[in-house]
Amino acid sequence: MYKQSLMDIKKRAAITGVEAYLPDYILDNNELSKIVDTTDEWIMSRIGVRERKILKEDGLGTSFMGAQAVKLLLEKTGTKPEDVDMLLCATVTPDMLFPATANVICDKVGIENAWGYDINAGCSGFIFSFETAASFIETGRAKKIVLVTGERMSAITDYTDRATCPLFGDAAVAMLIEPTQDPNSGLFDSILHVDGVGRKYLYQKAGGSLYPATEETVKNREHFIIQDGQTVFKYAVSRMADVSVEIMEKNNISSEDIAYLVPHQANMRIIQATGKRMGLEKEKILINIEKFGNTAGTSIPLVLWEFKDRFKKGDILILSAFGAGFTWGSMYYKWAYDL
Ligand code: UT7
Numbered sequence: 001m002y003k004q005s006l007m008d009i010k011k012r013a014a015i016t017g018v019e020a021y022l023p024d025y026i027l028d029n030n031e032l033s034k035i036v037d038t039t040d041e042w043i044m045s046r047i048g049v050r051e052r053k054i055l056k057e058d059g060l061g062t063s064f065m066g067a068q069a070v071k072l073l074l075e076k077t078g079t080k081p082e083d084v085d086m087l088l089c090a091t092v093t094p095d096m097l098f099p100a101t102a103n104v105i106c107d108k109v110g111i112e113n114a115w116g117y118d119i120n121a122g123c124s125g126f127i128f129s130f131e132t133a134a135s136f137i138e139t140g141r142a143k144k145i146v147l148v149t150g151e152r153m154s155a156i157t158d159y160t161d162r163a164t165c166p167l168f169g170d171a172a173v174a175m176l177i178e179p180t181q182d183p184n185s186g187l188f189d190s191i192l193h194v195d196g197v198g199r200k201y202l203y204q205k206a207g208g209s210l211y212p213a214t215e216e217t218v219k220n221r222e223h224f225i226i227q228d229g230q231t232v233f234k235y236a237v238s239r240m241a242d243v244s245v246e247i248m249e250k251n252n253i254s255s256e257d258i259a260y261l262v263p264h265q266a267n268m269r270i271i272q273a274t275g276k277r278m279g280l281e282k283e284k285i286l287i288n289i290e291k292f293g294n295t296a297g298t299s300i301p302l303v304l305w306e307f308k309d310r311f312k313k314g315d316i317l318i319l320s321a322f323g324a325g326f327t328w329g330s331m332y333y334k335w336a337y338d339l
Contacts, residue, residue, distance in 0.1 A: 012186025013134035014336035017077035017176040020305040021068035022292070023055040029166070036162035043166045048268025052169025052293035054154045061095040065172035066150040067108035073146065073174040074109065081109060085142040087116035088133055090125030090149045090297040092324070093156055094118055097208075105148060114146075122202070123264050123323025125149055125297020127192060127331055130319075133177045134187045145177040149298040156204055158224035167266070168225070169293035173301035184314045185336035191247050191329050198235065198326030201228040236270045236322040240330075241277035244320045247330040248278065255279035259315035259335075260307070264322060265289035265299040274320060296323065311335040 028051040029040035043049055055065060066089060074081060089102035102116040121128035126149050136142040150172030159165045180186045203226055206217035217223060240263065248254070261280055263271045268289055275285040286303045295302055300319050311317070315335040322328040 009181045009183070011138050011140065011179040011181060012188070013130070013137040013177050014180040014182075014186040015175050015304070016178045016336060017073050017079075018173060018301065018305045018308060019069050019072040019076055020171060020173045020302060021065045021072070022171050023053045023065065025054045025056045026051050027054045032166055035159055036165060038162045038166060046269075047166060048287075048289050049166055049293045050290045053171060055152050055170045061101075061155070062091050062093050062150040062152050062172065063095045063101045063104040063108060065152070065170065066101065066105045066148040066174065069150070069172045069174035070105055070109045070111075070146055070148060073176055077176050079144065079176060081111045082113050084111045084114045084144050084146050086133075086136060086144075087111055087114050087146045087148065088119060088129050089116070090119045090121065090129040090147070091151055092120055092122055092125070092296055093150075093152045101150070102148070111146070121297065121323065121327045122325050123266060123294070123296045123299065124192070124321040124325070124327035124329060125323070126300045127190065127319055127321050127329050128327065129297070130177070130187065130331065131190050131192060134190075137177060137179050140179075143179060147175045147177050149173050149301050151296045151298050153294070153296060156223065156225050158221055160221070161224070163229055164225050164227050167294045169295050171292060171295040171298045171302055173298050173305055175301060180336055182336070185334045187331060187333050189247060189251055189332040191243050191250070193239070193243070193326075193328050195326045198232075198324060201231045201235075202226070202324040202326075233267065233270065235326060236266060236328075237273045239326070239328045240264070240270060240274045240320050240322045243328060243330045244274055244278050244318055247318065247332050251332050253316060253332065257316055258284060258318055259311070260317050261285050262300055262303050262317050262319045264320065265292065265303065266294045266322070270322070278318070309339055313338045
């Protein structure tokens with residue numbers, strides 16, 4: 001009889017640890033309504049955010065939050081810095097355009113034998129970087145990858161623009177990604193997309209090579225997030241729902257099979273529309289936007305971190321995001337451990 005050797009069993013990428021860093025300062029809707037013409041009622045009904053954490057201190061950027069999360073992750077998982085092969089950092093708010101924030105985090109936490117880089121995929125930062133990490137794991141080119149998602153969104157948020165400033169918050173999450181040969185856990189499938197049409201509707205205009213910083217760009221507030229909210233909303237609702245249904249159909253997964261939908265936390269209405277199209281009861285849709293706002297690529301990891309005690313080994317999670325670019329996609333993941 002044919003016996004399957006260990007070599008024949010497919011290696012999958014599994015999340016084996018997840019830790020977060022959240023700044024102390026809380027900016028709630030009450031305080032925001034003193035800065036711009038808005039109300040708690042409008043923000044709660046149109047977006048679903050009540051408060052967000054803000055990294056207030058000068059001289060601290062995304063690498064500070066990322067390094068705090070990585071230190072905690074190494075400690076909690078008993079991982080030695082010298083055993084990490086690779087560190088990826090998904091962010092749209094790097095400390096600076098170069099060098100990569102991944103390098104800075106490695107330096108801050110004493111990871112010296114690794115290589116890595118930053119990934120810019122807007123609010124799809126986690127799903128795009130997890131897919132990247134999974135490719136290195138599945139091919140055996142890396143065994144321990146630290147995946148950091150970190151955003152200091154407050155650094156690029158225009159607090160005179162009431163249409164965007166209620167949305168965003170700051171946070172960082174670090175995950176350990178390792179191979180598993182357990183046939184019932186890890187990353188099973190991903191469907192990811194980009195469409196450059198989105199560059200007109202959600203972007204930071206100045207500060208890159210196309211529009212380098214000048215007195216004019218600063219005066220015109222072009223170093224902040226610019227968003228055509230309604231257009232982004234329409235694309236987000238249809239693309240996130242379509243791709244989530246597509247990954248279910250492709251893998252023969254019914255709504256009963258799914259333990260939880262872990263959606264990007266951009267807007268409560270987008271999350272609910274996605275869950276509805278997937279035929280999910282509301283208990284299966286994980287939401288923490290009320291406390292943290294939209295933390296871009298960090299939002300899915302922040303949900304995984306917050307709800308990890310609920311997950312059981314083998315639970316089917318659908319991870320789904322939509323963001324600047326446009327970028328979007330869904331992942332079919334089976335939780336890899338019991339706490
Ligand atoms: O994470 C990456 C992807 N990003 C997203 O998915 C965000 C997608 N977009 C959205 O979530 C929504 O479009 C927003 C939350 C940004 C805006 O909600 P909306 O329902 O699309 O509002 P709107 O821009 O159409 O504005 C409706 C009204 C306007 O007033 P008038 O012209 O009808 O009199 C706005 O001036 O609401 C007004 N408004 C506000 N009123 C009170 C806009 N912002 C505010 C505010 N407080 N903060």
